[in-house]
Amino acid sequence: MHTKASPRTISSHTPEQISWNAAGIELPPCGCVARRGEIRWFVLACVLLLGFAPRLLADTVLLQDGTRITGTVTQLSGGKLGMQTNFAGSISIDWARVAWLTLDHPLLLVLPAPATEPLSITGLRRDGDEFTVTTAQGTQRLPTSSITLLRTQAAQTRYLASLHPGWTHSWSGTANVSFAFARGNSNTTTIGSGITLARPTLHDKTSGYFNSLYTHDGILNSTTANTTNAGLRYDHNLNPHLFGFVTQDFNTNALQDLTLRSITGGGAGYHARNTPRQTLDLTSGLVWTHENYSAIPASAIQPTAVPSITNSFVAINLGEQYSQKFGASSSLTEQGNLYPNMNQLGQFEANITATLNTRINKILSWQTTIYDIEVTNPPPGTKDNDIILTTGLGFSFARK
Numbered sequence: 001m002h003t004k005a006s007p008r009t010i011s012s013h014t015p016e017q018i019s020w021n022a023a024g025i026e027l028p029p030c031g032c033v034a035r036r037g038e039i040r041w042f043v044l045a046c047v048l049l050l051g052f053a054p055r056l057l058a059d060t061v062l063l064q065d066g067t068r069i070t071g072t073v074t075q076l077s078g079g080k081l082g083m084q085t086n087f088a089g090s091i092s093i094d095w096a097r098v099a100w101l102t103l104d105h106p107l108l109l110v111l112p113a114p115a116t117e118p119l120s121i122t123g124l125r126r127d128g129d130e131f132t133v134t135t136a137q138g139t140q141r142l143p144t145s146s147i148t149l150l151r152t153q154a155a156q157t158r159y160l161a162s163l164h165p166g167w168t169h170s171w172s173g174t175a176n177v178s179f180a181f182a183r184g185n186s187n188t189t190t191i192g193s194g195i196t197l198a199r200p201t202l203h204d205k206t207s208g209y210f211n212s213l214y215t216h217d218g219i220l221n222s223t224t225a226n227t228t229n230a231g232l233r234y235d236h237n238l239n240p241h242l243f244g245f246v247t248q249d250f251n252t253n254a255l256q257d258l259t260l261r262s263i264t265g266g267g268a269g270y271h272a273r274n275t276p277r278q279t280l281d282l283t284s285g286l287v288w289t290h291e292n293y294s295a296i297p298a299s300a301i302q303p304t305a306v307p308s309i310t311n312s313f314v315a316i317n318l319g320e321q322y323s324q325k326f327g328a329s330s331s332l333t334e335q336g337n338l339y340p341n342m343n344q345l346g347q348f349e350a351n352i353t354a355t356l357n358t359r360i361n362k363i364l365s366w367q368t369t370i371y372d373i374e375v376t377n378p379p380p381g382t383k384d385n386d387i388i389l390t391t392g393l394g395f396s397f398a399r400k
Contacts, residue, residue: 063099109133111142226255228252244267282319315349321335332355369388
């Protein structure tokens with residue numbers, strides 16, 4: 001009797017799976033195993049996608065020679081395209097070399113007058129003498145001459161705030177106070193101070209200074225120095241090169257018997273040099289000088305008493321103001337004025353103030369200030385020139 005053989009069951013498991021079955025380990029259906037393999041490939045693809053995501057989302061710049069650069073475009077200014085890259089950090093690209101760029105995040109294209117609002121763009125393509133600009137609303141063509149300034153939204157916000165800062169904002173300055181005391185065989189006291197202030201904006205500039213020196217000899221009971229000088233100046237730009245200004249200066253000098261000198265005036269100036277690291281302004285105008293000298297009693301040094309003197313006269317104002325930055329931490333500011341007396345030809349007053357400041361950290365600095373004043377017609381028995389030099393540890397401050 002022939003027995004019909006039962007159909008052979010063909011296992012789709014791998015040899016390793018068969019050995020696992022032999023060991024009593026239950027395996028899921030082979031289709032589930034296949035799906036697990038698909039999941040592994042899906043996870044690997046996600047990891048690779050995340051790894052390349054920054055590159056996929058980066059801004060792209062194509063140069064006219066075919067070079068492609070990816071990174072983050074930060075600005076376009078002065079014919080240079082600023083870009084932050086992973087391979088070279090911050091770089092600057094000549095704008096004339098750029099063929100096109102695409103932006104992951106929009107930048108603001110600042111257009112020349114009469115346009116009043118910047119244009120939010122996501123791409124630019126050079127087409128001969130024009131650019132095709134991509135915005136959220138579509139594309140438009142603009143002349144190449146109008147594509148000169150790109151800013152981020154944050155930079156535009158800071159720029160708008162700088163146009164009309166509050167009076168308490170945008171100030172910077174330095175101040176120092178020095179002391180010297182001697183006791184015992186000597187008995188002297190010296191106190192000196194110097195302050196400089198400046199508030200420059202896009203349209204005007206306010207500046208001021210103050211310095212003083214006092215020295216007293218306790219043994220001789222005499223004061224050998226007692227002088228104070230201060231001044232304010234306001235400039236308002238008429239155009240990028242010309243500006244108008246008004247100024248006010250005060251001086252006192254006890255050893256010259258000068259109770260108070262007031263110099264009030266104004267005029268016009270020229271920005272001869274105006275860069276981030278160096279400035280030079282030249283000024284001319286007229287001032288009104290009013291000064292009071294106290295009476296000098298007769299003494300062994302001055303046998304004849306001198307009555308009080310009051311002078312008032314109009315003078316020409318010829319001046320200059322200079323500033324220079326040295327490296328990242330040092331700066332020099334200097335201002336000089338010459339006042340020829342129009343009432344008495346050949347007589348004049350002149351002064352110069354210079355401050356060298358070196359930052360030690362964000363707050364502390366080493367400051368040296370020199371002030372020199374010359375008067376050609378001082379009262380009898382007094383000298384025509386005074387110099388004040390103060391130096392010491394100072395404080396730097398800035399209010400944005």
